[in-house]
Amino acid sequence: MSVLEPTAQEPMPVPEPPRRTVGPRAWARENLFSGPANTAVSIVFGLLLAWVAYRVGRFVLVDARWEIIERNLENLLVFRYPRDELWRLWGALFVLAAGFGLAAGIGSRGAAHATALTALRRAAPMLVLVGVLLAFAGSLQATLLVAGVTATAVLARLAGTRLALRGRIAPVIGLASLLAAYLLVAHFGGVGWRDWGGFHLTIFLAVGGIVLSFPLGVLLALGRRSRLPAVRWVCIAYIELIRGVPLITILFMGAFMLGFFLPEGVDTPSAVTRALVAITIFTSAYVAEIVRGGLQSVPRGQVEAAQALGLSTLKTTRLIVLPQALRAVIPATVGQFISLFKDTSLVFIVGLTELLGVAEAITKQPDFLAQGLLVETLLFAAFVYWAGSYWMSRESQRLEQRLGVGER
Amino acid sequence: MSASTAAATRRPPPWRDVRVLRVALQALFLLAVVSLVLFLLDNLVFNLRRLGIETGFGFLDQPAGFAIPDSDFRSSQSVRAAIFQGARTTLVVALAGIALATVLGIVVGVARLSPNWLVRRTAALYVESFRNVPVLLIIIFLYLAVFLRLPPIGRAVEWVDVFVLSNRGLVVPSLAGTGSTGPFLAVVVVGLAAAVATWIWRTRRFDATGQPHHRVLWALGVVVAIVAVGFLATGRPYGLSLPERGDLGVAHGFRLGPEYAALLFGLVLYTASHIAEIVRGSILAVSRGQGEAADALGLSPFQRLRLVVLPQAFRIMIPPLANQYLNLTKNSSLGIAISVYEVTKVTRVSIAQGSPAPQAIAILMLVYLVISLSIAFVTNLVNRRLALP
Numbered sequence: 195m196s197v198l199e200p201t202a203q204e205p206m207p208v209p210e211p212p213r214r215t216v217g218p219r220a221w222a223r224e225n226l227f228s229g230p231a232n233t234a235v236s237i238v239f240g241l242l243l244a245w246v247a248y249r250v251g252r253f254v255l256v257d258a259r260w261e262i263i264e265r266n267l268e269n270l271l272v273f274r275y276p277r278d279e280l281w282r283l284w285g286a287l288f289v290l291a292a293g294f295g296l297a298a299g300i301g302s303r304g305a306a307h308a309t310a311l312t313a314l315r316r317a318a319p320m321l322v323l324v325g326v327l328l329a330f331a332g333s334l335q336a337t338l339l340v341a342g343v344t345a346t347a348v349l350a351r352l353a354g355t356r357l358a359l360r361g362r363i364a365p366v367i368g369l370a371s372l373l374a375a376y377l378l379v380a381h382f383g384g385v386g387w388r389d390w391g392g393f394h395l396t397i398f399l400a401v402g403g404i405v406l407s408f409p410l411g412v413l414l415a416l417g418r419r420s421r422l423p424a425v426r427w428v429c430i431a432y433i434e435l436i437r438g439v440p441l442i443t444i445l446f447m448g449a450f451m452l453g454f455f456l457p458e459g460v461d462t463p464s465a466v467t468r469a470l471v472a473i474t475i476f477t478s479a480y481v482a483e484i485v486r487g488g489l490q491s492v493p494r495g496q497v498e499a500a501q502a503l504g505l506s507t508l509k510t511t512r513l514i515v516l517p518q519a520l521r522a523v524i525p526a527t528v529g530q531f532i533s534l535f536k537d538t539s540l541v542f543i544v545g546l547t548e549l550l551g552v553a554e555a556i557t558k559q560p561d562f563l564a565q566g567l568l569v570e571t572l573l574f575a576a577f578v579y580w581a582g583s584y585w586m587s588r589e590s591q592r593l594e595q596r597l598g599v600g601e602r
Numbered sequence: 603m604s605a606s607t608a609a610a611t612r613r614p615p616p617w618r619d620v621r622v623l624r625v626a627l628q629a630l631f632l633l634a635v636v637s638l639v640l641f642l643l644d645n646l647v648f649n650l651r652r653l654g655i656e657t658g659f660g661f662l663d664q665p666a667g668f669a670i671p672d673s674d675f676r677s678s679q680s681v682r683a684a685i686f687q688g689a690r691t692t693l694v695v696a697l698a699g700i701a702l703a704t705v706l707g708i709v710v711g712v713a714r715l716s717p718n719w720l721v722r723r724t725a726a727l728y729v730e731s732f733r734n735v736p737v738l739l740i741i742i743f744l745y746l747a748v749f750l751r752l753p754p755i756g757r758a759v760e761w762v763d764v765f766v767l768s769n770r771g772l773v774v775p776s777l778a779g780t781g782s783t784g785p786f787l788a789v790v791v792v793g794l795a796a797a798v799a800t801w802i803w804r805t806r807r808f809d810a811t812g813q814p815h816h817r818v819l820w821a822l823g824v825v826v827a828i829v830a831v832g833f834l835a836t837g838r839p840y841g842l843s844l845p846e847r848g849d850l851g852v853a854h855g856f857r858l859g860p861e862y863a864a865l866l867f868g869l870v871l872y873t874a875s876h877i878a879e880i881v882r883g884s885i886l887a888v889s890r891g892q893g894e895a896a897d898a899l900g901l902s903p904f905q906r907l908r909l910v911v912l913p914q915a916f917r918i919m920i921p922p923l924a925n926q927y928l929n930l931t932k933n934s935s936l937g938i939a940i941s942v943y944e945v946t947k948v949t950r951v952s953i954a955q956g957s958p959a960p961q962a963i964a965i966l967m968l969v970y971l972v973i974s975l976s977i978a979f980v981t982n983l984v985n986r987r988l989a990l991p
Contacts, residue, residue: 225717225718225719226719226720228717232717232718235718235720235721236718236720239718239720239721239724242724243720243724422624422627422628422631423628424628424629424632425627425628425631428631428632428635435967435971437974438967438971438974438975439967439970439971439974440933440935440946440970441932442935442936442938442946443935443963443966443967443970446949446950446959446963447967450953450959450960451646451959451960451963454645454646454649454650454959454960455642455645455646456645456649457645458649458652532734536735536736536737537736539736539739540738540936542738543738543936543938543939550736550738550739550742554742566751568746569743572743572746572747576735576739576743579734579735579736579739580731580734583734583735584730584734587733587734
């Protein structure tokens, strides 16, 4: 032991492995043409890819008639929201940029400092999406406003890293900005969600669904792990029942049955409300399973230590178990949010006009009727969904790595 | 003994006794849940009565009032029969989708780890583009923008009677019974039994002597030989029904309608992109030493994958794979958007035809629950068999 001690204290400098400097030719030989079979595969795939790229590129750049998107961009994004009140949506974007920028800044304290290049790469899908939208909009005003929103987000993030705010305030700021944005858009002379549509409705259903189902999911998860058999079995029954059926059946239930369940004299709520209720019922079961995973990941010793300190069951859960569990489930919750973001397209089937619904509806305008423009509109919708969920899935992977390595 | 009696004498008052509290809490909780359910049910029955809608399940025996395209179902048959027909379609689509998505997913997942850069990037491109788009959008796109845009029947794509592809769907040759098929089917069963016996024999011999078993070749040879002889001996009971294109449609053969094709391929393309990620992750999770040991033993890259890496990766793969199978089955309900008459569409149409919505939707959910639970049961069995003891 004593012989080894000096080396243990002063570790030998480990020589760096030799840097592999590979020229393009050597790289190609290794990765593409390492043998006859590999060469053949490379040639076949190369031709195939070139053909696909040519066809797609030709369609997107030459053949496609993007006029339908240009003229309907506002419809696709906000549908029937009154054009006089659009400033509310821009205002909401500013509020959200400030709130989430601040929250992200607070949350990212202690993380490795990001260079401008990595920041750009991280935001790439979003930048592409915004760029495409602005190209379709072709308006200076929109470009300036987007620049303003971006600047607000960046400044708020910088402020978040500098200001002496406590870490646990970040989710509060995020939620508060959501609430403020909602109030600005829907109240004080705005338009309620009954008349929302387009991408605006897509985002509202996804965000509203996850925000409403999260507390319900936490309660269900706690109930599923309860020591009281009656509570446990009711929660298990609810979770497994909901997870066993497709979302569309629950949307049907909302659309056709919700009115039946209400007492006499209560008006049947609007289609958007019914869809939101159905989405919340559905998502809460999945959130419950995610949170259960988080609860199981909290070491037993934590609970035992809390009990040793004399904390009550309620306090143990609230102060010791939940904070650790909820921290661990953030990435999985983002994953659930992504799948909800995609699943909101199903409300199209029960007659709501969210992004997919508008993409379908605008091909029936008199100017564009029966011209086969569905390919263009559906591709546009697919691109918007793709950019959003690709960006979020990469962010959640990053978050997962950071939380996994972080101070635990 | 004395300690316990002492404890019993010093029992706390009931409002501080944990055992009493637990029972009381549960009773209170159950009371709340039950009264909520009763309240909703009461409203439901009241509202149904108020609107003059039946409250029972008698509608199941009423005539459906709608026909199901591409099937023998007539509108005079009962709602119950329609739901069974729809559930069958759901099952067929789900099973076919699961089989195809698994194959495609494994191929793409392995391709994502290929040493060839181009293959790797192509697979990644496929996965990242399909995984991040709503499956409903993929299905609608395939239906409206691909399958319905195929050339009309007059200009159908044909290839020497083997397939006819048009906007009416894909027609491929099928088997049609021409005579008594019973004896031949018996011969097929005998052939399969003989193949299994051969397989076991070759495996035993391999275990005993170590000589190459070639059991796949042997078993295939045995079954093909027996079936071929039986086919001729029983008087060729099956004929090939080749598609014949006419002016208005295609006669003979098996037709996969455009809406079924769109649903199936949409589900497969979407689910396979998820399965590919699971496969990739599971292969990466198999420890590196296993692959290196296989290399050291002189196995070929394919043998290494087939005999060493994949069997271990399968064990890791099963639970998330089962999840994807369930998702695919549930997503098959999206056929409703493009008029595939699976169980959701059938239920929707029967509600439009006057079936009471609450009961019909309850039955719909029950059908999905049964299918989901069956799939979960089977995958649990497989998981238990593959799990390490």
